[in-house]
Amino acid sequence: MSVWLVLLYALLTSANINNVPYTTRIYSNLAEIIQPLEKLPLEFTDDDWNYIRSDSITLFGENINITLQTITEQKKTLNGTVVYVRSPISSDKTIKLIKGILIDEVNHLVKIQDKSIDSQQSLYFTVPDNQIFYFEQPVKATHYVNFTYTSTDSKVFVSYLQSNLNWRTQYQLNLNNNESNLIAMANIRNDGKSSVFIDQAELVCGDINLQMHHLQYDRSYRKSRSGGESYHQPQSSAMQMVFTDVANKVSIEQGKELAGLYVFPIDQPFIINAKTNYLLPMFRPQVSVERYGSISKIFSTMSTNGKVQRSYRLKSDRYLSHGNCIIREYDRVVGETLLPNLAANDKYEFSIGEDADIIYKENVTLISSITFNETESKVKHSLDKNISPGVFMTRTRYTYTICLQIINFKNRLINIEYEQRGFHSYQNIKLIILDKHKFIQDGSSIKSNMTLQANITENYSYTIELIR
Structure with missing residues (x-):
């Protein structure tokens, strides 16, 4: 393990208070992220927010009382900036650009300010999004979650569900003569666009009714509210599979029954890259x-x-x-x-x-x-x-x-x-x-x-x- 990883592991595990460590509980279709609350408001990029179930974000700790929670979407507007739009008379070989001012970035409304166009009055027209040329890169939205709360303990934790992490068990049953050998592997998948560091994890399995339907509702609501904003499920890139080796010393402990479910702890830290399957050996039962x-x-x-x-x-x-x-x-x-x-x-x-x-x-x-x-x-x-x-x-x-x-x-x-x-x-x-x-x-x-x-x-x- 590298020096920085050891220091990061020590820093995170030092935050273990009241037997609630910084941990990731991974289910078959999503994961629960639990981490110490450092500062408010919580800030999420738009890419990360697309995987988060907003109604699951909460705080917990000793005698905590939440009096207010707000979720805000902020995005730097490009309204009023100078843009160029493609002229309708352009061809693939000759592209003619017209200067204008972006009036409404949601509806792509542009005010013409090109001197080559002789007009006594201001001209406005709606342009397809892919026909607008910007001087600066459009910025994605940032999402902020804030709380007003009281607590008798200074150690407070934040928890939320996100769908970019999931896992499943995969088996190999080998039969030779009278010998039977069953090999179990935990296939952990990161569907996100960035790497995920996991300090400690629990793989949870059983009949669990957890869905991400609220996430779909949030997207639909945001789309109708903006009038034209579209959301797409991230496209899968070429699948990358990583098999852990002995040198990494990442192992899954024996499963423990809990309230009709089974929990498989992982106490060693590891990193799952974006669009990667991380395979860990689980057990070899008789x-x-x-x-x-x-x-x-x-x-x-x-x-x-x-x-x-x-x-x-x-x-x-x-x-x-x-x-x-x-x-x-x-x-x-x-x-x-x-x-x-x-x-x-x-x-x-x-x-x-x-x-x-x-x-x-x-x-x-x-x-x-x-x-x-x-x-x-x-x-x-x-x-x-x-x-x-x-x-x-x-x-x-x-x-x-x-x-x-x-x-x-x-x-x-x-x-x-x-x-x-x-x-x-x-x-x-x-x-x-x-x-x-x-x-x-x-x-x-x-x-x-x-x-x-x-x-x-x-x-x-x-x-x-x-x-x-």
Whole structure:
């Protein structure tokens, strides 16, 4: 670490009062900046202000009482300055300029003062912005935030949300034989136009409802107020990615649970350049991964066929934050999935594509269909005022036999997990097992686990009763 960085780090950490350090809390779509209040008013450039949620700017400290807050936009006006405008008779080869005075920079109104134009009266006309030539560079607006407050403590902190900093978790799942290796990286992004120094940081993840919609409202309000001022999202430049190395010694500590969220502290200072992704290693949890082929289908009275899905069941010994995961088997990329926020020792099941070597065919045969009357209970009809208790309802009981054939073209054993679902249009479902294989009823689903040997065709069947 350079000498200036050490001095800056010592200066900033010396401001830690009441366990509230100068810190940056980074979320999936924005960041909260917390820093000691040095002087008022707070001053932001227009570029910085475009990323700040104005209604989030506040002060906090011991027994602080804010009595007034003001937000002011100031911009040096160019009204009254001498400009040149392009003459309408100009061509691309010959540009003719006319001297004038800028009267209204918002509406681009110019007063002509060119001696070559013979006129007894003043001439005014509106010029497109790109046809005006200035003698000085137009200055962007500066935004000032001021507070009137009282506090019993001399140490006061300012906090606000800004959208140029965000982060996400990205994973690499490497599977080789019976070994499973999950690598987690924190991808921190600076979308701003300037570098950001971060003394301390917290990466916060979980189901967090934080939006920057107030920022969009502010922009729309400012545009309508000015009459012609436009705002554009900054264009992304070529993405720069920085992978930290051991020499930098920037590391992420183990996550800690806080109010249903998880916080990953970073205690070392670092700098993220503009338009840069900063990648830090997070952790390498102990994971177990089961591979299997899955058949999960909606019940249909029509015959169906298809291929099994290449599926996985993952379990980790620690919390995993939401993030995209690239999956490799034997050093080859075989797919990707989006991992959810997953608790330690919980299981997550996912599929990444079809397996062409394992196919299934399912035939459904109607065995019987019986119509009968059923007396509705008083309890059920107490919610329906239009139906009298004890009324007879006409029901139909259907009995189907499902014949399932699975063909394994692989030269190795494979595990299959079968699920038949989608019986919601029926009042009741009942499984009748007529096969040596184990099928079970799990709520409104029929399930079974099978093991198929290499290069084999297996046939299964079961019967169900459905009442509609």
